[in-house]
Amino acid sequence: MNDTFKILAIDPSGNFTEGKGTTGWSLLNFDGKIIACGQILASSFNTKIYYWNAIVNQITILNPSFVVVEDFLLYASKATNQINSRFETSKLIGILEFICGQNQIPIYLQKAVDVKKRWTDQILVAENIIEKIGSHYYAGGVLTSEHIRDSIRHGTHFIRYKLPKILIERKLI
Numbered sequence: 001m002n003d004t005f006k007i008l009a010i011d012p013s014g015n016f017t018e019g020k021g022t023t024g025w026s027l028l029n030f031d032g033k034i035i036a037c038g039q040i041l042a043s044s045f046n047t048k049i050y051y052w053n054a055i056v057n058q059i060t061i062l063n064p065s066f067v068v069v070e071d072f073l074l075y076a077s078k079a080t081n082q083i084n085s086r087f088e089t090s091k092l093i094g095i096l097e098f099i100c101g102q103n104q105i106p107i108y109l110q111k112a113v114d115v116k117k118r119w120t121d122q123i124l125v126a127e128n129i130i131e132k133i134g135s136h137y138y139a140g141g142v143l144t145s146e147h148i149r150d151s152i153r154h155g156t157h158f159i160r161y162k163l164p165k166i167l168i169e170r171k172l173i
Contacts, residue, residue, distance in 0.1 A: 005030050007163070008064035009155030011147050012055065012072075014092030016048035021089070023055050024147030026139065027062050028155040030163070032129065034140040036062070037148050052092055056099050066166075067100050068158040069093060070150065071109035108162065110154055119153040129156055 007028045013021025026037035040058075045051040059067060072090040093109070100107035121137060124130045129152060130139045137144045139152060 005065040006035065006062065007066045007068060007155050007158060008059065008062050009151040009158065010055070010058070010067065010069045010096065011150035011154065012069060012089055012092050012096070013042070013147070014048075014052065014088035014090070016042045016045075016051050016088060018088055022145065022147045024145060024149070024151040025055075025058055026148060026151040026155050027064065028152075028159060030159065032156055032159045034129070034152065037139050037142055037144065037152065039145055039147050048088070052095060055092065056095060059096070059099055059103065059105065064105060066158070066163070067096065067105055067107040068154050069096055069107060069109050070112050070115070070154055106166075108158060110157060112150075115153045115157045116150070119156055121149060124149065124152065124156070127156075 007030070009026045009028065011024040013023050015021030020042040022042070023040045024037075025039070027035040029035055040051070040054050042048075042051045045054065072093055097107055121130070121132070125132050125137070130137050130144065130149065132138075137149060139148065142148070144152070
């Protein structure tokens with residue numbers, strides 16, 4: 001497989017006005033190795049547009065072959081907590097879909113429930129995807145947050161379960 005193919009996985013939080021969110025991201029190669037990872041904090045920006053633009057810019061800067069994003073779903077158990085919400089995260093996901101569409105980068109949305117239980121921190125360590133040192137987790141030498149690890153979970157899940165079928169369908173292998 002061509003080494004220039006990369007997957008950008010994003011655990012988005014569009015929350016700016018409704019609590020300062022954190023977006024985790026990771027860039028993986030087709031073998032699932034982490035090339036780079038990090039997080040973008042809403043509290044580092046003066047406006048929602050600057051925060052969201054920093055997230056969108058990751059697509060431009062990293063130039064991925066595919067983007068995979070944790071989808072936003074309103075679960076019945078959380079519906080009451082979301083009364084009067086402006087759903088900032090779902091708006092951000094729409095922007096990411098638009099940007100990827102404009103740049104002809106395939107984007108795939110995945111449910112958190114399908115990924116988080118399958119790829120626990122313990123499994124990521126056992127699969128040598130991340131490393132545990134003391135009570136902390138590292139990926140490619142970077143100290144990770146839960147948001148970064150969630151992006152890694154999404155990237156890993158996509159690579160293991162969805163990418164092979166996509167590559168066959170697109171006649172890339």
